Amino acid sequence: MEQIREHFETNFNITHQDWQIFASKLICQKFPKKSTILKKGETERYLSFIEKGTIRFYIPNEDKDLTFGFIFKNAFVSAYDSFLTQSPCTYTVEAIEDTVLWRLTYDDLQVIYNTTKIGNVIGRKACEDLFLKKSKRELSLLNETAEVRYLNLFSERPELIKQIPLKYIASYIGVTPQALSRIRKRIS
Structure with missing residues (x-):
């Protein structure tokens, strides 16, 4: 408390x-x-x-x-x-x-x-x-690509990447786990 x-x-x-x-x-x-x-x-x-x-x-x-x-x-x-x-x-x-x-x-x-x-x-x-x-999430889904959403998530909330299974992150940014894997390969 x-x-x-x-x-x-x-x-x-x-x-x-x-x-x-x-x-x-x-x-x-x-x-x-x-x-x-x-x-x-x-x-x-x-x-x-x-x-x-x-x-x-x-x-x-x-x-x-x-x-x-x-x-x-x-x-x-x-x-x-x-x-x-x-x-x-x-x-x-x-x-x-x-x-x-x-x-x-x-x-x-x-x-x-x-x-x-x-x-x-x-x-x-x-x-x-x-x-x-x-509001921020809705605007992100409307205005940004999945790769930008992932990069923003990674820079704004690095704890997400460490604590949350990738399948949940993929769903959160609006892509399949396979598409997230491709995004991660591109940016690494």
Whole structure:
């Protein structure tokens, strides 16, 4: 819990009193590598902060899964569209490696919004971060080649290349694993 407190103190200047309210609502959950955090069709009940691990978002498919997002430690994570609407999720959320999440339920987050001075700022920041990641990915898919997407990924998020299986990276940049192999050969 100290990691999330340090993050909030650094980024939000949270008061001791607000932290006490916030901390009293946090639930720590651990997920082993390759475990499902949220299945397609379930409703997202949590906004989480990743203390340790990597999360993958994907659309399950009979032929192959379509990976469309990764989130790393020290970041907020949620199937946010499902969380906001409290309706079933259209994709799956998975822990790629052993993962520790500090989680707030939807109802507890509403309490924090209403009883703390900093709650709305933290909620807004989490929302903005999730939106910016989504927007950047969409624009990349529309404006860049697969090779440029891979190179950007490699320069912006080198941890991805080390932590995530290449088949997930290929899906994320919109190519087959074979095409990714050819891209990697060209640029090496």
